[in-house]
Amino acid sequence: MTRALGRAALTALAAFISLLFLLPILWLLASTFRSSAETFSSSSPLSWGALWPERWTLQNLGSAVDTGFLLNLSNSIVVAAITVVAGLLISAMAAFALAVIPFRGSAMTFSIVVLSFLVPFEAIAIPLSRGFADWGLTNSLFALILPGLGNGLAVFTLRQFFLGVPHSLAEAAHLDGAGWFRIFWTVYLPLSRPAMIGAGLILFLFQWQAYLWPILVTSQQEFDVAPVAIAKAFGAFTTDYGRVFAETAILAIIPGIVLLILQRYFVASVASTGSKE
């Protein structure tokens, strides 16, 4: 009896805390579908109306579209998509070499890869952007994509997964005369779908969040990715808060849905960061 009561209390606690985390998102969604005036009148003084629009409107979404937000969004999508595909290939190749191919200096190379990428990218983004300017690489999709391709966490989680693949599979393929690339492409990659999805999510989230790097390497509006466009709209002399809410909601809903569907792969991938090997 006390056990059941205890469990009920803990469940109520879990539900309460989850709701606290959810409230800002509910407020964001509600504010997307009402006028800014209503947003502020419902929060000061605070009423339940803060979480539910009184007069629904699509005007904010409309003004986001009118001011070209779809272009910014498509920039973000293109950059993230190319990053995920190219980044997965690059990370998986490195992970494969570090997990499967025996060579002198393997452990040391692994340490170098992990150590270099543990230093967060933001820390060296500013001097790097000066280099990009000197090399004439600013204002291009290439500049936006490049930093997302090297991701230590993706390499690390894929290597962990490859280490768990029975070595006998590679040996059997080897006896059949397969080279390393064929073993990588036809044995390891097809087996690694869950790990690849997890690593793909890590690459995607990094790029979808990017803010500092895009403002450093783009000055032309047509290259603004969505987070930059939102920050500009927010910082404008007269801010249209409704539009800012609508754009943020659109920007958040995409990774939100992706994560809802693929969450378990993400959890499985990050699990390997704590393992001993």
Next chain:
Amino acid sequence: MITTTAVRLRRHQATRRNAIAAALFLLPTLLLILILRIVPTVSAVGDSTRDALPGSLAEPEFVGMEQFTRMFASESFWQSVRQTLLFNVVVNPLQILLALALAVLLTRGLPASGFWRTLIFLPAAVPLAGSTIVWGIALRPDGPINGILGLIGVPAQPFLTSPDQVIGSLILLASWIGIGYWMMFLIAGLNDIPTVYYEAARIDGAGPWRTFVSVTLPMLRRPLLFVLVADTVANFVLFAPVQILTSGGPQRASNFLMYDVFHRSFELTDPYSASAELVVLLLIMIGIVLIQFRLLGSDKET
């Protein structure tokens, strides 16, 4: 005799082939490390030994350690160091403790645990610039946070516009995002603990607290260390909230090292003093990462 030589030769060839294959597979990643980490670090160190008039096109001159001596003598640099440390000393333990508590709560097999987990993780999916703006508006004098305070009779607080409250406000914002994200890593770590350890503790008659301290915590050492370090380096370079909401203010109270480097580089167009400050920030990052490596390496023998 002939056969052993042939075997040795073949083995030698295989070793060479493997080395070449490994090099080819690693080539793109090593190139990225060179371009994205080593080149900018070297150029930052190089620039930190030079000086030129802000905005001037003249060739910068070599000044040795002068940027550093000037920086170490400036009160504003030490204020940035103090505020950065203050923020990090609070935000990192706070986030990891709450993430750990939630991870433990949500791995106890309660009803709908997966659902609660997803809700708490959701803020991590909102891009930082977006959540920054939502919280920036929510913390306005006429926003919903002051609305809640109003309901319980507390007068409206200035939050982001007060030098005393700005760090607390940024901690709130960073934690709303970070707690759920790091919680996922810890949940994964908790799920990896073999259940036999818990059964053994139960047979020994250990209560929940005792079990947590003598089974869960030691088994969770590696994931805990990983999230603590990863969270710390991420918060040391927190940028978007400062740039979008406070510009380092009010009264430079949120002028963290990372933002100050940006500010000097672009708003003051003085990349040389910015580089000196960046070198300090980089050394702190590398120090934290090396400490983690030592700690993770040291328990390999045990």
